[in-house]
Amino acid sequence: MPNSQKKTKKELVFEAAGKLFMEKGYLAASMRELAERVGLEQASSLYNHLKSKEEVLRKICFDNANKFINGISEIEQQSNTSAEKVKQLIALHIRVATDDFTSVTVFNDEWRHLSEPFLSNFLTLRRDYENRFRKIIESGIASGEFKKTHSTVALYTILTSVRWIHYWYNEERELSLEDMEKDITSMLLTGLEKD
Amino acid sequence: MPNSQKKTKKELVFEAAGKLFMEKGYLAASMRELAERVGLEQASSLYNHLKSKEEVLRKICFDNANKFINGISEIEQQSNTSAEKVKQLIALHIRVATDDFTSVTVFNDEWRHLSEPFLSNFLTLRRDYENRFRKIIESGIASGEFKKTHSTVALYTILTSVRWIHYWYNEERELSLEDMEKDITSMLLTGLEKD
DNA sequence: CCTACCGATCGGTAGG
């Protein structure tokens, strides 16, 4: 909740933790530095607000997973063409990434430090999401909307195309969100080359 | 050198280290586990073959950076269309990734753990590479070969599209390298949609 | 390549 107004100390701690995880990586982020950043003298004081370092990582990973799962569920229910659904999925990824780019970066890059059984749960959710995304691509190929392409290649090309946005988001942005979304969608659906 | 025949112990140690860095991440990879994997009882014995843990990371990061820099230098010298150059750049990324996917994964994901001045040197090389790649895209837009697209958006869409290959490389591969390259190039240059 | 070991740092707990 990056834009809410009256934040509890717990929310502040969780947000600062996410930012630290993003900046240094989960393992390199120390509880002592986190304590400093939220104005606590001792790392031990953090444990009034969180159960463990990993609890924060779990929250970030599963909250973001749920954003994607809820998003694709809505998109599946609409009676649209496959091309329209893929466009909406691209828009979903861009929206999630720009809503809270800190947490989506941690979700993308640090999930592997989850311990079991959370790691397995997370991977199950991810595989499920990817399968549902792949099915949309495959029905577009079957219906003739899309070229005959290996669906896994198309899937990962789209999924990764959308993963550099947080990097761009930190730089000077000479481009509006809408224009960026238009350019990415255009490249993936109709290509960079002129007809 | 993943396929050479008579490897020195030093080469074996560096290779095993790269694999461990990929599997666990640089920070989570311990010198004690590396020692076990190469048949040494003590982590301290590793230091006959390497100067430090970071030395291995540095070698991986800069060796791969040089592969890309040498690749783009060759491509720039040829008198080809911009579209052909972009195709060759995509092929370069796929080739580097599949030649030694372990080391390219570490290069992609772990460079941030380089210490100064290596981190700054690395980022300078990366920025230089990206600028040269961007220039090729921009001349294709200027010449009318490519659609009017924000060149940074096009650049990162291409660069990240090619970063999931190591993931695919670990799974069962139902697809040849050549077919994958064809599908990725087709998606990025002419899009997923049928005309 | 091993033995022996070091100082630093880690996440986390007990108790108030």
Added chain:
DNA sequence: CCTACCGATCGGTAGG
């Protein structure tokens, strides 16, 4: 929220 502290683990060195 702090004081005091713990056991574990880390990368690395000295010396042979």
